[in-house]
Amino acid sequence: MTDLAALSLQSAAPWWQPQAGRALVIRGGRPLAGTYPISGAKNAVLPLMVSSVLTPHLVTLHNVPASLDVAVLAALLQRLGADLRWSTTDEGLSVTICADRIQPGRIETDLVARMRASVLLLGALLARSGEARLPMPGGDAIGLRGIDFHVAGLRAMGAHIDLAGGMIHARAPAGLKGADIRLSLPSVGATENLMLAAVCARGTTVIRNAAREPEIADLARCLAAMGVTITGLDSHTLVIEGGAPLTGAVHTVMPDRIEMGTLACAAAITDGAVLLRHAQADLLGAAGPVLAAAGVVLEPVDGGVVARRSPDGLAGTDFVTQPYPGFATDLQAPVMALLARAGGASAITETIFEQRFRHVDELRKMGADITVRGRTAWVRGAAALNGAAVTCTDVRAAAALVIAALGAHGETVLEGLDHLDRGYDRIAEKLAACGAAVARV
Template identity: 55%
Template sequence: MEIDGGVPLKGEIAVAGAKNAALPLMVCAALTDERLTLRNLPRILDVAILAGILAELGCEVSWDESGPALSGTMGGAGFGTGRVDSALVARMRASFLIAGAALARLGRIALPLPGGDAIGLRPVDFHLAGFRQMGATAEIEGGEVVLSAPGGLRGAAIVLPFPSVGATQNLMLAATLAKGETSITNAAREPEVTDLARCLAAMGARIDGIGTDTLHITGVDRLHGASYDVLPDRIELGTLICAAAATGGELRLAGASAELLSAALPVFEGAGIEIVAADGAITAQRGAGGLVGVDIMTQPYPGFATDLQPQAMALLSCAEGAAMITETLFENRFRHVPELQRMGANIRVVRNHAVIRGVPALHGAEVTATDIRAGAALLIAALGAEGTSTLHGVEHVDRGYDSLVDRLRRCGARIRRADAAG
């Protein structure tokens, strides 16, 4: 993909449904014989991959593309009649959420160890420890996780060592059909976790403490179908705010609210971005004083999201003064740094800290994305840079963002794709 930099982005973009909410919501279909309809699904590769996995396992999946956003209906009556395609599972980490649903519904599942972005180890130990507390056996054999609970799952008091989003979601899915009450202490509080809990409640699950760090789930005999709207993508929202500021443009981001980015917005404003929330949208532009360096530390929600760290780094690369980003969640989430350095960024990494000294401008270069958010960061950098950049690894951006290139083009971005996606 070739990007001509230096063109201010101007216009309106509707924020798509959240990738990190859509995937666990799709897994809910495996918990019921009835149909689950999800509206506002993002049109991204990860949604298609997970739909393929669910179909391989016997779920019926159909799409409605007649509206402005994608809707999907999934029927779980046949769930468990097929076998997992290990190649599909290996492509996406969120596929491991099927484990909790399968244990609850079938009492057994064998899954390949999950894949996804190469940003750190992200082990599934917390998931497996929780399943064992609920009465399941969990073994890793030849690259597969073999889970079994022939007598069904039972409620347990689970204390997570760390507020893991994936573990919280997986254990919540499992607990909905378990016998008795399950408590999850030190649960993740991300909006996507809350969205999953609300969808499960709409299907008949009994969940208390939604939005807090302690969840109480009382198992029920069965869940029913439902229709549910996927919440807007806060990471896409933050990405687009960074893109507007990096290019010196102005974007109106429809369907977004300030609550989605409660931790990041003050940081962005401190960096010199003017942000106005009104009438169901957020308008973002670089302030008259220009961009200035700010320090950022990634933390579990409600702290600054690690999924916005690379994009913020791209933005701060051209800010006045120095900034330091501290990454506390993933040990390998600075893989975009050498690529930004190719474009002229002055960044020094010491362990989990990145010290950024702003330069007047980045310049076009040939760079490669290694994961979804690194791809977004490099795209932002290229849009704001002088000259033309070539971005490889565009498939990562496609995995995480719904038609992002097309939507940016409509706001003035000069982007040419040489791959099959055009």
């Protein structure tokens, strides 16, 4: 991160401090024990922050994860004219956002290129001010992930959108209007973008084949607190009544189900037992039975879930990533790292992103026996993994390498830590509190 970018982030999110050291060193072989607090969900907080653009009134979010993606989005909102006030308590990080003087002008590339969720500003700015101009969004290099669904839906609502020179220029001078929209695939990002746009559109918007992820429902609950009527939650058909006067809102971000699954794998691969505070096992969808079949025990208790390895040990199992309630693509890499130490063979088929096996080569450096054919990875559990020098290639690949390192013999050195910091709130510190030998160098 350049000094200029670091200053921009700290201006918008004063709690963010670039971590010292370019590498994370993990010495494996230590069972995890103790309490690991699960943070607010990365995949929920970003659209929730963007929702503040829709109203001139205050939006307060509690249980905000102190992650790099949150700091980047805070800087984007600040450049648009929003004022952000942060507070930290024993319950975590909170932010109050005031967007009464939002400016829809062009957003520079430096921040947008860092995160995919920046595309959600398209729908929110169109809804609020009738215009949006931003660069094509960046993020992890895990697949094409075009914005065709976003653009088609917004055009159905009356927006004029030009895509040229790496820029998106959207206009709705007469305002947006409600529409009946069918998504070709249940895209989470497109569903969220169209929800945000529909809030200020005239009339009723119906989103068919909408995504059903819990983070969609979390966004809907926050919008409802602002005065929006939304029905069809947890179904594939969302109905949004647009045009109602919006108020402010106070909302608590849901716990991160992906962090919960990641840490459950970490506890099991080290043969430890960890209380995942604030975790909710019912948010895992199909990943819950897959983890159980792999030998991960998740025991609900007061205040969270205890994760440990089954007395029968780890076992190979097959799964296919699918939209929720199917197995989350964001948990594919962490569970692959776990299965690299399981008895027997596993078949993992990735149907969401075509380039989401980039962590395989890094796991092989540690002794994992993995063969990729097309969109399926065949994993044969190894008797042991060994520490190595590896590089994080995306957010969830970084989590997979942390899991593998915790369960490996010897020392693992991870580089590319921006990816880890983007999606996980102080993961090294929280792991160290559970007995892991982990440090930045």
